[in-house]
Amino acid sequence: EAAAQVAPSAGQGVGVDVQLVSEVNTDNVAFVERNFTVAERAYCDASSHPQSSYAGRWAAKEAVIKAVSSLSSDGAPVWTKGSGAPLIEIEILREEGKAPEVQFHGEAKAAVEKAGVDKVKVTISHSGSYAVAMATAL
Amino acid sequence: EAAAQVAPSAGQGVGVDVQLVSEVNTDNVAFVERNFTVAERAYCDASSHPQSSYAGRWAAKEAVIKAVSSLSSDGAPVWTKGSGAPLIEIEILREEGKAPEVQFHGEAKAAVEKAGVDKVKVTISHSGSYAVAMATAL
Amino acid sequence: EAAAQVAPSAGQGVGVDVQLVSEVNTDNVAFVERNFTVAERAYCDASSHPQSSYAGRWAAKEAVIKAVSSLSSDGAPVWTKGSGAPLIEIEILREEGKAPEVQFHGEAKAAVEKAGVDKVKVTISHSGSYAVAMATAL
Numbered sequence: 001e002a003a004a005q006v007a008p009s010a011g012q013g014v015g016v017d018v019q020l021v022s023e024v025n026t027d028n029v030a031f032v033e034r035n036f037t038v039a040e041r042a043y044c045d046a047s048s049h050p051q052s053s054y055a056g057r058w059a060a061k062e063a064v065i066k067a068v069s070s071l072s073s074d075g076a077p078v079w080t081k082g083s084g085a086p087l088i089e090i091e092i093l094r095e096e097g098k099a100p101e102v103q104f105h106g107e108a109k110a111a112v113e114k115a116g117v118d119k120v121k122v123t124i125s126h127s128g129s130y131a132v133a134m135a136t137a138l
Numbered sequence: 139e140a141a142a143q144v145a146p147s148a149g150q151g152v153g154v155d156v157q158l159v160s161e162v163n164t165d166n167v168a169f170v171e172r173n174f175t176v177a178e179r180a181y182c183d184a185s186s187h188p189q190s191s192y193a194g195r196w197a198a199k200e201a202v203i204k205a206v207s208s209l210s211s212d213g214a215p216v217w218t219k220g221s222g223a224p225l226i227e228i229e230i231l232r233e234e235g236k237a238p239e240v241q242f243h244g245e246a247k248a249a250v251e252k253a254g255v256d257k258v259k260v261t262i263s264h265s266g267s268y269a270v271a272m273a274t275a276l
Numbered sequence: 277e278a279a280a281q282v283a284p285s286a287g288q289g290v291g292v293d294v295q296l297v298s299e300v301n302t303d304n305v306a307f308v309e310r311n312f313t314v315a316e317r318a319y320c321d322a323s324s325h326p327q328s329s330y331a332g333r334w335a336a337k338e339a340v341i342k343a344v345s346s347l348s349s350d351g352a353p354v355w356t357k358g359s360g361a362p363l364i365e366i367e368i369l370r371e372e373g374k375a376p377e378v379q380f381h382g383e384a385k386a387a388v389e390k391a392g393v394d395k396v397k398v399t400i401s402h403s404g405s406y407a408v409a410m411a412t413a414l
Contacts, residue, residue: 013237014259014274016154016292020266059263066261070237099289099346121290123342125335127406128296130265134272134410136290151375152397152412154292158404197401204399208375268403272410 013137015066017059021129024055035061035087043094052131056124059133061087064102067135068117092122100124102135151275153204155197159267162193172224173199181232190269194262197271199225202240205273206255230260238262240273289413291342293335297405300331310362311337319370328407332400335409337363340378343411344393368398376400378411 025031032041036057044053065087089108094100102120104112112120122135163169170179174195182191203225227246232238240258242250250258260273301307308317312333320329341363365384370376378396380388388396398411 011257012150012259012274012276012288014261014272016261016270016272017263018156018265018268018270018294023265062263063261066237066263070259070261099342119287121288121346123290123292123339123346125293125338127294127299130268130294130406132270132292132294132408134290134292136288138288149395150288150397150412150414152399152410154399154408154410155401156294156403156406156408161403200401201399204375204401208397208399268406270408 011071011138013067013069013071015063015068015070015135015137017062017066017133019055019059019062019131019133021052021055021126021131024051024058026051026054037088037091039093040091049126052126055131056126056133057092058087059131060092060100060102060122060124060135061090063133063135064090064092064120064122064137067120067137068112068115071117071137072115092124149209149276151205151207151209153201153206153208153273153275155200155204155271157193157197157200157269157271159190159193159264159269162189162196164189164192173226175226175229177231178229187264190264193269194264194271195230196225197269198230198238198240198260198262198273199228201271201273202228202230202258202260202275205258205275206250206253209255209275210253230262287347287414289343289345289347291339291344291346291411291413293338293342293409295331295335295338295407295409297328297331297402297407300327300334302327302330311364313364313367315369316367325402328402331407332402332409333368334363335407336368336376336378336398336400336411337366339409339411340366340368340396340398340413343396343398343413344388344391347393347413348391368400 040057044050047053089105091103091105092100093103100122102122117137119138120135122133124133178195182188185191227243229241230238231241238260240260255275257276258273260271262271316333320326323329365381367379368376369379376398378398393413395414396411398409400409
């Protein structure tokens with residue numbers, strides 16, 4: 001019975017994503033506006049390496065999608081809009097010096113709530129030519 | 139007592155692995171057949187970047203070994219056959235669009251069961267010249 | 277009530293870090309002595325790729341800081357000494373063939389205990405020009 005009580009933890013979802021910074025085309029305004037919120041753009045544009053920051057947020061969004069999908073019993077994606085779906089509904093917020101936070105909007109929010117996702121954590125890093133992000137979902 | 143009940147979660151094992159894609163010599167048929175199952179080879183060979191897919195699976199197998207070993211109280215490897223041991227007994231299966239799943243075979247399966255490993259999750263990504271994988275074990 | 281009992285697990289902190297190996301200047305003795313313990317230096321200097329080992333430990337220390345900070349409810353850092361703070365108080369120990377272990381010293385130890393951190397796990401990998409580490413905190 002004790003084992004049964006910790007069962008939710010056994011279903012923790014995990015997601016990792018690595019992203020070559022140069023592949024995130026921040027010169028493409030339509031791409032940026034389709035995938036990043038106003039707050040995300042303000043944060044990235046003010047950073048010392050904007051393109052690396054965008055790549056980190058991109059990786060974080062992808063890691064969150066994987067973590068949430070991995071949480072479901074059969075590993076099926078919790079929501080999909082096709083591989084070209086905009087990632088703007090998964091917002092990565094960050095106050096300077098604090099850990100990043102994830103907020104879901106629109107259809108992504110509805111899908112995540114329906115799937116019973118309680119808590120999503122994400123962490124981001126970049127160095128040299130790459131950004132890496134990792135997420136967990138409970 | 140509540141703390142004791144969540145103790146299994148405190149022992150979650152974690153493993154990460156990064157792999158330079160070019161170092162995974164997919165031209166070496168003996169190497170490929172020794173480390174990847176028929177299903178893995180079918181998946182990788184059909185992907186848009188076979189060598190990156192093989193590198194991702196390689197990283198995933200290494201991450202799983204680390205996660206399972208990290209789960210044990212003293213951090214000792216749950217099973218070892220030496221550093222040149224074939225990784226074919228740790229199979230990374232994936233249906234298109236779903237999260238990857240881990241299946242253990244042979245001695246790896248016996249060792250993981252003996253160690254009381256209940257659940258292993260793995261996530262894989264590749265971009266540019268690198269593949270990264272992360273695994274958790276409960 | 278079952279949900280409440282697994283709540284500590286919902287607060288698991290996560291941290292990832294990627295580090296370009298060439299950026300870790302191991303020729304700078306003052307830098308090395310300020311950030312790595314005697315045991316860490318002995319381990320790294322004896323490895324087949326010392327600079328990669330140092331980069332891996334550096335990434336591990338950064339990942340641990342992120343994981344511990346991410347554990348706190350508001351994502352604020354558990355301790356800070358400014359961005360140039362020495363990382364020597366977060367020691368990454370490793371016996372050959374075993375998973376790495378984290379030990380906290382001095383102010384880092386006091387801060388982590390005050391924050392109620394019970395368990396920190398870390399995992400490290402390097403390949404090619406990069407090292408990657410991931411940590412969890414409970």
